[in-house]
Amino acid sequence: MELSDLKIFCCVIEAGGISPAAKALNRVPSNITARIQKLEAELNKTLFIREKNRLRASPAGEKLFSYAKKILAMAEQAIDELNQDKPMGTLRLGSVEAVAASRLSGVLMEFHQSCSEVDLELTISPTGDLADKILASKLDLALVCDPISDQRVGILPVFQEKLVLVSALRDDVIRSPIDLGNKPTILGFSTQCMYRSRLTQWLKHAEVIPRIVEINSYFALLNCITAGMGVGLVPEKLLDCYPFVDGLTKHPLPEEISKTTTCLMWRKDSLKPSMTAFIDTLMLHSNI
Known part of the structure; x- marks a missing residue:
């Protein structure tokens, strides 16, 4: 079915016949008749009952009319929405x-x-x-x-973010991977997390092999670090939202690691x- 055929079909019903529909659509009656016959052939249904010089919708025509009005309204709505720039x-x-x-x-x-x-x-x-x-x-x-x-x-x-290494409260400053010891524990997200990738690369260059604990929430991660379970790399801005920040120590890192x-x-x-x-x-x- 074509939308144009449905428009003609609806117009014939609303206008009350072929001739008034042809006048409303500025077409010749034979064209309207041909389009209706085409639609009936496609659907294999009789859409109009012909009585002398008048047409009335058949039961199938009445049912199609209900759907056709909805289809045409949805098509018009889709065109309107596609042609407007309003966010929605x-x-x-x-x-x-x-x-x-x-x-x-x-x-x-x-x-x-x-x-x-x-x-x-x-x-x-x-x-x-x-x-x-x-x-x-x-x-x-x-x-x-x-x-x-x-x-x-x-x-x-x-x-622009500044990443910092955070640990539980401690007196010594972490300046290099060696300061973390032989087998440090780092806390981070999955391997798809770029902050974790930066930290593991920093350790790898110093040939430090860490134990990695995956945690799927930054606030859970910070709580674990506060408890002394390991260290982690986080944006410094995030610490503004952490209520127990006084239980952490921030350690500045080289710019190639910290700047992101x-x-x-x-x-x-x-x-x-x-x-x-x-x-x-x-x-x-x-x-x-």
Whole structure:
């Protein structure tokens, strides 16, 4: 079925016949008759009962009329929405947990107030998983650390972060991997976490082989570090949100380890008004 055939069919019913429908549509009656016959042949149903010079809808015609009105209304709505730039629909946002905890509360509040017709979904996951979801079009936008290089992906630097090594309270300062001892315990997310990758690479260069304990929440990780279970690498900004920060010691690291940029990434071929609106709101909070 073609939408144009459904429009003609509905017009014949609403106008009360072929001739008035032809006049309303500025067509010749024979064209209207041919289109109705085509539709009947496609559906293998008689849509009109012909009585002398009048037509009335058959039971099948009445049923099709109900569906046709809905189909035409949905088609018109789809065209209207595709042709407008107002942010609406669902926006699927991803973020690494540290950024979501320390940077996003104000951004999300402002975006919700200015774009109330957008339904925002937030996914928390490590950078590697978020990048995979962007490429697979399972997320619209994602805030990540050390993003992948891919021609399909747009990248926008948003936050400059300083990473610090944190341990339980101690007098000695950790300046190099050797200061951690022979078999240190480090706490971190999965292997897809870029902060963990940076820390393990730093230790590897000094030939220090750590014991790794995976934890899936930064606040759980900080609690474990406070309890003396090991050390971890976190954005310094995150510690502003941690209520027991007085139980931790921060250790500065070399710039190649500590300096990182949180970036927003998205598929270039999938940009939509809600994404553009979120980017505009986010950049008002950028520190770059």
